[in-house]
Amino acid sequence: xxxxxxxxxxxxxxxxxxxxxxxxxxxxxxxxxxxxxxxxxxxxxxxxxxxxxxxxxxxxxxxxxxxxxxxxxxxxxxxxxxxxxxxxxxxxxxxxxxxxxxxxxxxxxxxxxxxxxxxxxxxxxxxxxxxxxxxxxxxxxxxxxxxxxxxxxxxxxxxxxxxxxxxxxxxxxxxxxxxxxxxxxxxxxxxxxxxxxxxxxxxxxxxxxxxxxxxxxxxxxxxxxxxxxxxxxxxxxxxxxxxxxxxxxxxxxxxxxxxxxxxxxxxxxxxxxxxxxxxxxxxxxxxxxxxxxxxxxxxxxxxxxxxxxxxxxxxxxxxxxxxxxxxx
Amino acid sequence: xxxxxxxxxxxxxxxxxxxxxxxxxxxxxxxxxxxxxxxxxxxxxxxxxxxxxxxxxxxxxxxxxxxxxxxxxxxxxxxxxxxxxxxxxxxxxxxxxxxxxxxxxxxxxxxxxxxxxxxxxxxxxxxxxxxxxxxxxxxxxxxxxxxxxxxxxxxxxxxxxxxxxxxxxxxxxxxxxxxxxxxxxxxxxxxxxxxxxxxxxxxxxxxxxxxxxxxxxxxxxxxxxxxxxxxxxxxxxxxxxxxxxxxxxxxxxxxxxxxxxxxxxxxxxxxxxxxxxxxxxxxxxxxxxxxxxxxxxxxxxxxxxxxxxxxxxxxxxxxxxxxxxxxxxxxxxxxxxxxxxxxxxxxxxxxxxxxxxxxxxxxxxxxxxxxxxxxxxxxxxxxxxxxxxxxxxxxxxxxxxxxxxxxxxxxxxxxxxxxxxxxxxxxxxxxx
Numbered sequence: 089x090x091x092x093x094x095x096x097x098x099x100x101x102x103x104x105x106x107x108x109x110x111x112x113x114x115x116x117x118x119x120x121x122x123x124x125x126x127x128x129x130x131x132x133x134x135x136x137x138x139x140x141x142x143x144x145x146x147x148x149x150x151x152x153x154x155x156x157x158x159x160x161x162x163x164x165x166x167x168x169x170x171x172x173x174x175x176x177x178x179x180x181x182x183x184x185x186x187x188x189x190x191x192x193x194x195x196x197x198x199x200x201x202x203x204x205x206x207x208x209x210x211x212x213x214x215x216x217x218x219x220x221x222x223x224x225x226x227x228x229x230x231x232x233x234x235x236x237x238x239x240x241x242x243x244x245x246x247x248x249x250x251x252x253x254x255x256x257x258x259x260x261x262x263x264x265x266x267x268x269x270x271x272x273x274x275x276x277x278x279x280x281x282x283x284x285x286x287x288x289x290x291x292x293x294x295x296x297x298x299x300x301x302x303x304x305x306x307x308x309x310x311x312x313x314x315x316x317x318x319x320x321x322x323x324x325x326x327x328x329x330x331x332x333x334x335x336x337x338x339x340x341x342x343x344x345x346x347x348x349x350x351x352x353x354x355x356x357x358x359x360x361x362x363x364x365x366x367x368x369x370x371x372x373x374x375x376x377x378x379x380x381x382x383x384x385x386x387x388x389x390x391x392x393x394x395x396x397x398x399x400x401x402x403x404x405x406x407x408x409x410x411x412x413x414x415x416x
Numbered sequence: 417x418x419x420x421x422x423x424x425x426x427x428x429x430x431x432x433x434x435x436x437x438x439x440x441x442x443x444x445x446x447x448x449x450x451x452x453x454x455x456x457x458x459x460x461x462x463x464x465x466x467x468x469x470x471x472x473x474x475x476x477x478x479x480x481x482x483x484x485x486x487x488x489x490x491x492x493x494x495x496x497x498x499x500x501x502x503x504x505x506x507x508x509x510x511x512x513x514x515x516x517x518x519x520x521x522x523x524x525x526x527x528x529x530x531x532x533x534x535x536x537x538x539x540x541x542x543x544x545x546x547x548x549x550x551x552x553x554x555x556x557x558x559x560x561x562x563x564x565x566x567x568x569x570x571x572x573x574x575x576x577x578x579x580x581x582x583x584x585x586x587x588x589x590x591x592x593x594x595x596x597x598x599x600x601x602x603x604x605x606x607x608x609x610x611x612x613x614x615x616x617x618x619x620x621x622x623x624x625x626x627x628x629x630x631x632x633x634x635x636x637x638x639x640x641x642x643x644x645x646x647x648x649x650x651x652x653x654x655x656x657x658x659x660x661x662x663x664x665x666x667x668x669x670x671x672x673x674x675x676x677x678x679x680x681x682x683x684x685x686x687x688x689x690x691x692x693x694x695x696x697x698x699x700x701x702x703x704x705x706x707x708x709x710x711x712x713x714x715x716x717x718x719x720x721x722x723x724x725x726x727x728x729x730x731x732x733x734x735x736x737x738x739x740x741x742x743x744x745x746x747x748x749x750x751x752x753x754x755x756x757x758x759x760x761x762x763x764x765x766x767x768x769x770x771x772x773x774x775x776x777x778x779x780x781x782x783x784x785x786x787x788x789x790x791x792x793x794x795x796x797x798x799x800x801x802x803x804x805x806x807x808x809x810x811x812x813x814x815x816x817x818x819x820x821x822x823x824x825x826x827x828x829x830x831x832x833x834x835x836x837x838x839x840x841x842x843x844x845x846x847x848x
Contacts, residue, residue, distance in 0.1 A: 098532070098604040098612040101503035105615035108506065108518040 109175065116227045125207065131227040134198065134211040136248055138289040142196060144215035144255040144265065150192035154360075155215055155255045155265035156180075157309075158352065159198040159245050163206070163234025165272055165320040169345045170199070172318075173270060174225045176349040181221060183349060187371050189357030195221050199228045200271060203241040203283040206233040210244055210287050215255075238321070239274040242313075243298045244283050246275075250305040252288070258308050266356050267309040270348065272319030274330050302334050310359055312338040314352075314387075316345035340387045347380035351387050358388070365389075417814065417827060418449070418741075421679040422637040424667040426739070427644035428682045428732035430690040432719075434745035434817060435683050436465025436481040439640045441815070441825045443482030444469070452635025453488045454480025455628070457667045458660045459642030460496030460530050460557045469822040472512050478502050479521065480640050483514060487638075490623075490631055493526035494666045496560045497572050499616035500532065522621040525573030529613070531585065532603035534559040537592045540599045559592075561659035567591065573624075575617035582610050629674045639667040639678075646728060651735035651771070653787060654780035656694025663736045681814060682739040684729055685746040686801055687753045688722040695787035698722035698756050698794070705749050723794055724755040724801075726808040731769040733809055741814035744802055748818045755797045755804070759790035766790070802828065 120128050129135070144155035158180070160166075160173045177197065184193045194215040203209035208231050213224035234240060249267055257263040276283075279296040305311055313331045321327045322341070331339040342351055354368040363371070365388055372381035423442060427433045443451045456463075456478070465476040469484050478501065480489035491497055502521070509517040534556025542554065563569055570588065574581040585606050596603075604612075631637060641662060646652050648662040664680050671678040687705065690696045699722035707719055733739050758767035763786065772779035798804040802813035817825045 098500055098608040101500040102608075102612040102615045104503035104507055105499075105518070105612070105619035108516065108619040109615075 117230045120229055128207040128229065128231065130208045130211045130229060134213050134224065134227055134229075136210050136212045136252070136288050139212075139252065141252055141254045142212060142214055144194045144196075144253070144257065146192075146256045146260070147217075150194070150217050152191045153194045153215075153217075153256055154190045154192060154263070154356075155194050155196070155253070155257055156184075156190070156352075156356065157196045157198065157215075157249060157253075157265065157267045159200050159212070159249075159267070159269050161201075161240055161242075161269075161271035161273070161319075162199040162211075162228065162230045162232065163201055163240055163273075164232045165234050165236075166316075167318050167320070169270070169272075169316050169319050170228075170230050172316075172345045173348055174228065174230075176346055177352075178221065178225060180349045180352060181217070183353040183375075184356060186375075187353070187357065187363075189353055189362050190360060192217065193356075197221065197224045197228065198245065199230070200240055200242055200245045200269070201231055202234045202239075203244055203276075203280070203287055204237075206231055209241045209283070210248060212245075212248060212252075234273075238326075239276050240271060241276055241283060241287075242269055242271060242273075243275040243279040243301055244287060245269065246301050246305050246311075247279055247284060247296070248288055249309060250301060250307075251290070253308075255308070265309050266312070266352075266359065267305070268312045268314055268352050268355075270314045270316060272315055272321045272327065274327060275334075299334065310338070311335055312340060312355060314340045314342055314348065316342045316348065318345050342383055342387045344379060344383035347377070347383040347387075350377055350380040351384045354384055354388060418636075418679050419677075420636070421677045422632065422639070422671055423449075424639040424641070424664045424671075424678050424680045425743075426641040426662070426664050426667075426680060426682055426736055428646075428684045428729050428736070428739075429644045429688055430646050430692075430694075430696075431642075431644040432464075432689050432691060433644065433683045433685045434743070435641060436467045436476050437745065437817060437820070437822070437825070438681070438683055438743050438815065439465070439481035439638055440467040440469055440484060441822055442638050443480075443485045443487040444822060445485055450635045451482060451485075451487050451638050452633075453490050453631040453637055454482040455490045455492055455631070455637055455639045455667070455670070456480060456495045457492050457639050457641065457664075457670065458494050458662055459658065460555065460560065460660075461498035461501040462555050462557050463642035465640070465642075466820075467822075468820045474509060474512055477505050479505055479509060479517065480638075482638065483509060483517065483520060484512075486514070486520065488520045488522065488631070490627070491521070491523040491527055491572075492628075492666075492670065493524040494661070495524070495527045496530045496557055496660075497523055497527045498530040498555065499575070499613055499620075501555070502616070502620075503612075518619050522623050522627070523572050524627070525571065525576075525622050525624055527572045528560050528564050529570040529572055529574070530556050530560040531570065531588065531609060532556075533585070533588050533592055533596075533609075534563065536596055536599070536601035536603045539601045540595050543599070558659040563588065563591065572617075572622055575613040576622060578610050578614055581613055582606060585609055626670075626673065628670055632674055632676055637671075637676075639664070639670075641667070645682075645732040645735050648735060650775045650777075650780070652780065653695050653784040654777050656692065656784065657780075665737070668737075679741065680736060680739040681741050681743055682729075682733060682736065682811065683743045683745065684724075684805070686724060686744055686750045686797075687746065688725050688728070690720045690722070691718075695784055695790075696720055696722055697728070697759055697787050697790045698725045698792045703752060705746075705752075723753055723792065724797060725792070726805065727756055727759065727767055727769060729805070729809055731771065733811065734771040739811055742802075742805060742809065742811045743815040743817070744805060744813055745817040747801065747816050748824075750797060750801060753797050754794040756792040757795050758793045759787070760793060761786050761790045765793075 198212040201209040357363040538556040570584040
């Protein structure tokens with residue numbers, strides 16, 4: 089007994105609960121909230137401008153590095169999904185290693201926005217093998233912008249990945265890395281040269297077609313597009329058609345955004361021929377990720393049905409009508 | 417010491433007897449009782465269970481008092497849950513080095529939600545009572561319980577359904593609008609409340625239905641009561657009671673549903689205290705016992721102190737339907753303490769109080785009237801306080817405390833053989 093003072097507020101309480109879910113870990117985003125929007129910038133360690141190359145290299149400890157990049161849309165149409173990504177993706181490295189899906193995963197995180205309307209349309213970290221990955225996630229600015237025109241600058245991110253990454257996996261072993269773009273909208277109609285100049289700093293004078301930059305990217309990367317539920321266009325056929333045209337079976341719809349880490353891990357495990365879908369889902373159930381296993385099972389059903397999972401370098405062909413929509 | 421029985425910890429007085437410190441000790445790894453969860457079975461955020469352990473002090477309100485030992489807390493459906501206070505408590509625990517305290521918390525979805533609207537209404541009600549305040553804490557516990565009797569009240573499970581929650585909060589606000597108008601007692605907007613309760617539902621495990629068996633599978637349960645049996649809504653000294661079943665019937669029923677044995681541990685200090693208004697026969701303003709953690713509350717009034725009262729303790733044991741063991745706290749404070757052997761009342765000498773029929777508030781009111789005019793007959797406190805109480809109450813003393821810290825508690829070296837349920841034959845009525 090003895091509760092006489094009452095000065096706590098709902099606001100402080102909500103913040104406490106958010107923090108308990110790890111959401112206040114977006115420390116950089118919280119910092120930016122105290123700055124006028126037109127002064128917002130990417131954190132220096134994530135700013136793609138004039139960075140040269142992001143490199144994934146073998147080391148004494150990690151002799152068989154496998155580069156993995158996860159770039160997620162941080163615009164408003166994604167709703168709470170970027171926060172869920174941040175919360176869950178920190179587990180990715182551990183899951184890959186614990187289950188032996190990749191020997192020496194090196195993971196890079198980044199954020200994608202809209203180069204027409206956003207202050208910070210692209211953020212890209214470094215490839216890391218340790219808990220510095222968490223630091224990258226913490227520093228990603230969740231700008232929450234986007235232009236409302238049903239397109240974001242994914243193609244600009246694709247350009248960065250194609251032209252500004254270098255990996256020992258490819259250089260020494262001819263092995264492709266894994267790129268996951270998590271989003272819910274279309275590419276811009278064209279990769280605008282002014283966006284490249286403004287955001288990345290390359291002196292490019294001509295626009296590039298979206299198809300050609302993804303084709304170039306696919307030479308060194310297995311490119312996946314994950315459309316999570318809870319985003320604005322989860323059921324929009326135009327989005328699905330657009331990405332299937334570019335990536336074929338690597339367009340993945342995910343019922344439960346909380347399962348993103350598991351989806352990425354299993355996709356890599358399957359791609360690396362370490363497991364098949366059934367064994368991967370059993371693994372997830374083993375570690376108690378029952379709901380996640382269901383969502384991942386649905387998302388990866390096309391891969392599990394015995395399809396070719398490793399493409400040789402060109403864009404996989406669009407798979408047309410037999411590419412059943414397992415999202416719903 | 418307790419076999420494989422689950423433990424029900426109940427205060428036999430008016431509260432503040434040391435339930436928290438007892439629960440902390442029961443949950444400590446060094447005690448070896450293998451506690452898997454602390455279950456709250458009554459009350460709400462107005463509880464204030466002080467625990468001092470190894471230099472840390474916390475006033476546990478909704479978190480179970482085993483939290484220092486990282487024992488999880490289950491807020492049962494009998495709890496009145498106040499998420500805003502829960503957040504504040506989580507922050508306080510984090511500052512004491514408890515990592516991610518909210519991860520230790522589970523809540524039954526059926527539990528009622530106490531909101532700032534209830535709190536404002538509560539303070540309005542007490543303001544209106546003027547000098548005859550009930551000694552409420554001003555959080556809205558009573559309002560939560562009373563509103564829920566006749567309305568579709570917000571419950572913890574609603575926090576996962578924002579539209580349902582919003583509708584219920586608007587109805588609650590409308591209900592209290594006439595009372596609150598112009599009162600000066602403000603509360604957060606419905607939007608802010610929906611936001612905080614939505615976040616609460618995401619951060620804290622909300623459990624469907626009875627999950628007690630799951631917790632019981634992994635170890636011993638400790639049911640941590642709030643307030644004291646003399647404040648029980650049906651057995652307390654009406655109307656100075658709380659809207660809560662304080663005596664252990666709910667805890668016993670929960671255990672009966674999972675077919676598990678329980679051991680009721682009654683808690684008393686070596687003297688009596690009361691925070692708030694109401695009868696207190698042995699109260700003695702001359703007593704000067706340092707009180708570290710209880711001050712004067714804006715709505716509760718001052719903290720009151722009195723001599724040991726085995727008559728009220730016997731009544732409380734009866735109200736509990738008997739207990740299995742006793743804990744005597746504050747043994748280090750017995751210096752000036754005396755003990756009551758009976759009362760001189762308007763009806764003559766009395767040394768027993770009749771429990772009467774459950775839920776007979778007229779009877780409880782008669783007890784209150786009797787005790788308001790009672791003068792205690794005081795005797796010196798025997799040197800062997802535990803032995804004296806065992807004889808007076810017919811219950812073995814399991815544990816004593818000789819200071820505020822966990823390290824100051826001792827299991828009684830001479831433990832009686834398996835304690836029988838206390839004989840709780842109701843004494844011949846001595847009340848009018």
